[in-house]
Structures are given as C-alpha cells and as structure tokens.
Amino acid sequence: MERQAGFNxxxxxxxxxxxxxxxxxxxxxxxxxxxxPAASSLNTVINNNNITNKNNNNNNSIGxxxxxQPPPCVIREQDQYMPIANVIRIMRRILPPxxxxxxxxxxxxxxxxxxxxxxxxxxxxxxCHREQRKTITAExxxxxxxxxxxxNYVEPLTLFLSRYRESETDRTSTHKExxxxxxxxxxxxxxxxxxxxxxxxxxxxxxxxxxMIGGYFRDGSGSGSGSGSTGGSSSxxxxxxxxxxxxxx
Amino acid sequence: MRQAGAYSGLVSAxxxxxxxxxxxxxxxxxxxxxxxxDDVKMISGExxxxxxxxCELFIQELTKRSWMVTMQGKRRTLHxxxxxxxxxxxxxxxxLVNLVSDESSNDNLAETPSEEMxxxxx
Numbered sequence: 617m618e619r620q621a622g623f624n625x626x627x628x629x630x631x632x633x634x635x636x637x638x639x640x641x642x643x644x645x646x647x648x649x650x651x652x653p654a655a656s657s658l659n660t661v662i663n664n665n666n667i668t669n670k671n672n673n674n675n676n677s678i679g680x681x682x683x684x685q686p687p688p689c690v691i692r693e694q695d696q697y698m699p700i701a702n703v704i705r706i707m708r709r710i711l712p713p714x715x716x717x718x719x720x721x722x723x724x725x726x727x728x729x730x731x732x733x734x735x736x737x738x739x740x741x742x743x744c745h746r747e748q749r750k751t752i753t754a755e756x757x758x759x760x761x762x763x764x765x766x767x768n769y770v771e772p773l774t775l776f777l778s779r780y781r782e783s784e785t786d787r788t789s790t791h792k793e794x795x796x797x798x799x800x801x802x803x804x805x806x807x808x809x810x811x812x813x814x815x816x817x818x819x820x821x822x823x824x825x826x827x828m829i830g831g832y833f834r835d836g837s838g839s840g841s842g843s844g845s846t847g848g849s850s851s852x853x854x855x856x857x858x859x860x861x862x863x864x865x
Numbered sequence: 866m867r868q869a870g871a872y873s874g875l876v877s878a879x880x881x882x883x884x885x886x887x888x889x890x891x892x893x894x895x896x897x898x899x900x901x902x903d904d905v906k907m908i909s910g911e912x913x914x915x916x917x918x919x920c921e922l923f924i925q926e927l928t929k930r931s932w933m934v935t936m937q938g939k940r941r942t943l944h945x946x947x948x949x950x951x952x953x954x955x956x957x958x959x960x961l962v963n964l965v966s967d968e969s970s971n972d973n974l975a976e977t978p979s980e981e982m983x984x985x986x987x
Contacts, residue, residue, distance in 0.1 A: 643918055684901065695896060700922065702889050706924045711943070720945040725927060728948070728961050732914060732923050733894060734901035738910075741905050752898070754911035758886045761919060765957035769922050776918045 697726045736760045889917040929956060 703726045707717060739760035740752050754777050762770045894913040900904050928943075930951035935943045947967040952958040 626987055629869070640982045643963075652927065674948070695893070696900065697897075703924060704923055706888055707879050707928045710925045710928045714941060715932065715935075716942040718942055718944045721931070721948055724945045724948045724965060725924060725931075726928060727964060728952070728958075729920050729924060730897050731961055731964050732920065733897045736916075737898040737901040737905065745904070751907040751909050752912050754910045754915040757898055757912050757915050764960075766923075772922065773915055773919055777915055780914060850885070863915060 696730055698729050700726050703729060735764075736764065740766055888921055891917060894920070926960070927951060 629646060648698055683760055700722055704717065704722055707722070707725060708715075711717070725800070737752065737760075740756035743759065757772050758770055761767075761773070786858065874901070891913040894916045895908055898908055898913070899918070905962045912979065931943055931947040934947040934954075935941070938947075952961045952965045
C-alpha cells in the first residue's frame with residue numbers, strides 16, 4: 617500500500633509528546649481520543665500516520681505506549697470499495713426502470729464487489745506461488761474464476777481479453793493511419809495511466825475506423841490547415857507524412 | 866482539432882461491454898487486489914482490466930438474483946435483505962455469506978478476506 621505506508625501503526629493510540637496542533641489523550645484500555653476534529657474522523661488516518669511516523673522515536677521512549685494491539689481496521693472507505701456511483705450505474709442497467717434500490721443494498725453490493733475481487737485474487741495469487749511466478753496475470757484471474765465456480769464468466773472474459781489484446785496490437789502496429797499517432801502520444805502501452813478514458817475510443821474496430829477516420833482527416837487537413845500541412849493541398853499525399861500538429865507550429 | 870466521437874464505430878453487438886472507458890476504476894481495483902494478501906506483489910496490467918469486466922458481470926448477476934427475491938416479495942425496492950437472500954441461495958456466492966449476515970452489526974470487516982477464503986475453499 618503506497619499511500620498508507622504507516623497504516624498498520626496504531627494511529628489513535630500513540631500519544632504525541634509535543635503538543636502542537638494535535639493532542640491525543642490516551643486512556644487505559646480504550647481508544648484515546650484526539651481532540652482535533654480532523655483526527656477524530658476515520659478519513660484522516662493518513663494524517664495520523666504521518667504524525668505517528670514523525671514521532672516514532674519519541675513514542676518509544678514514552679512509558680505510556682502500550683504493547684501493540686491489533687488496531688481497529690482503519691481503512692479509508694473510498695479506498696477499499698468500488699465507487700458507489702459506478703456500482704449503482706451497473707445495477708440500474710440490469711433493473712427495470714421502475715425499480716428502486718435502497719441505500720443499504722447499494723452499500724452491500726459495493727462491499728460484495730470488493731470481497732469478490734479479494735476472493736478471486738487470493739486464488740490467483742496462490743496459483744502464481746505454486747508455479748513460482750511473481751506476477752498475477754489476466755489468465756490467472758480468469759482461471760481462478762473458473763476454479764471458484766464462476767464458470768459462466770470464463771468465456772465472456774476470455775473473449776473480452778482477446779479483443780482487448782487485439783485492440784492493443786492494432787493501436788501500436790505501424791501500418792495504422794497516421795492520425796493515430798496523435799492518439800498514441802497520450803497512451804501508455806497498457807492504457808492504464810490517467811487519461812485511459814479516451815484510449816480505447818479509437819483503438820478497436822479498426823475495420824470500421826480506417827475509412828472513416830482516413831476520410832475524415834483528409835477533408836480536415838485539406839480545408840482546415842491551409843498551407844500548413846506537408847504535402848500542401850493534395851490530400852492524398854498527406855497521409856504518409858501527415859503531421860496533425862503541423863498547422864499549430 | 867476535432868476527433869471522432871467517443872463511441873462512434875465502437876458498438877459491438879456481442880457483448881454489452883465496449884472497449885471504451887471501463888466502468889470501474891482500474892487503480893482502485895488494483896488497490897483492492899493488493900490488499901487481498903500481503904504476498905500479492907506484482908499484478909499485470911491486464912488483470913485489473915479483466916476484473917473490471919468481471920465485476921460488472923458479478924454486479925449484474927448479484928443484482929438480478931436479488932431483484933428476483935424482491936419481486937417474489939411483490940416489492941419494487943431492492944433491499945439489503947434481498948441481496949442477502951440471493952447470496953444465501955447461490956452456491957458460488959458462499960464466500961459472501963459472512964459479509965451479508967455480519968452487516969447488521971455494521972462494523973468494518975474484521976476478518977481478512979484470506980481468512981474467509983480459507984473457510985470456503987473446499
């Protein structure tokens with residue numbers, strides 16, 4: 617866990633020697649209460665961790681520090697679940713339009729999804745260990761689903777994965793329309809970086825895309841850029857050396 | 866510079882999923898995967914993508930089954946109890962039984978997922 621490096625410290629139990637902004641009053645046998653409003657909310661476990669880390673040395677020398685006990689499970693809720701809006705959206709797609717969903721049902725499904733991910737990942741991870749591999753692959757995940765009873769997911773997911781891989785190879789192969797160079801600047805190889813939203817818009821279904829985009833751009837380059845493009849007014853000559861940004865230079 | 870529209874040409878008849886932006890955030894999926902065990906080290910880039918689709922399928926199945934319970938009760942609002950009933954009635958959702966029955970006490974998950982898996986792995 618990158619951001620919560622100090623997470624399994626015991627944020628609310630360790631007193632701070634120096635009283636700056638945050639004052640923690642340890643009580644015997646129960647959770648100490650932090651008096652700042654920020655620290656009292658679960659969502660600021662990260663703040664507590666930072667404070668704790670800074671005061672590690674000091675805390676060790678204080679007699680008040682109790683022997684480490686299992687902390688309450690202080691995880692930021694937004695980190696351990698899928699965003700509820702996404703979950704709700706998927707649910708609504710399935711339900712008839714007049715259906716309503718209670719709030720606790722939404723939360724329950726949200727929690728179930730996280731549990732599902734953990735469940736499958738655990739099995740996939742075990743397989744990787746058995747085969748002495750370090751990386752959990754997509755195949756491991758699909759295999760684990762089959763093993764754990766989700767057989768009817770295996771085929772759609774395998775198909776999904778192969779289409780995804782095709783779209784990735786299509787995107788990165790060199791014979792594609794140069795227009796896609798514009799797109800490819802933004803896209804990491806896995807498309808997992810920030811702007812992965814737009815990544816897949818242009819990748820797949822190349823059979824559809826080529827004539828459309830090629831045609832589109834021919835028109836655009838001819839009329840829009842004026843004299844800027846290499847190859848000038850002749851649209852046919854543009855494509856091999858086409859630089860979408862030439863007009864902006 | 867104008868681009869082709871987001872989904873033009875991307876309509877795929879077979880699966881409801883499109884190759885477009887995934888419904889679920891990949892980074893969050895990865896985080897949950899990592900949290901599932903201490904020894905989870907490296908995750909390939911495709912694994913969260915497969916999971917995003919799988920979770921969609923999972924949510925759809927869970928919702929469908931829960932809604933059937935709701936309809937049996939001649940209601941129109943899907944409640945947590947309907948989800949719980951669907952979980953109990955479905956074999957492959959056994960790993961969720963503790964989760965839906967513990968929820969009435971409304972505390973965080975005290976058990977680690979790996980412990981639950983130990984219970985349900987046969």
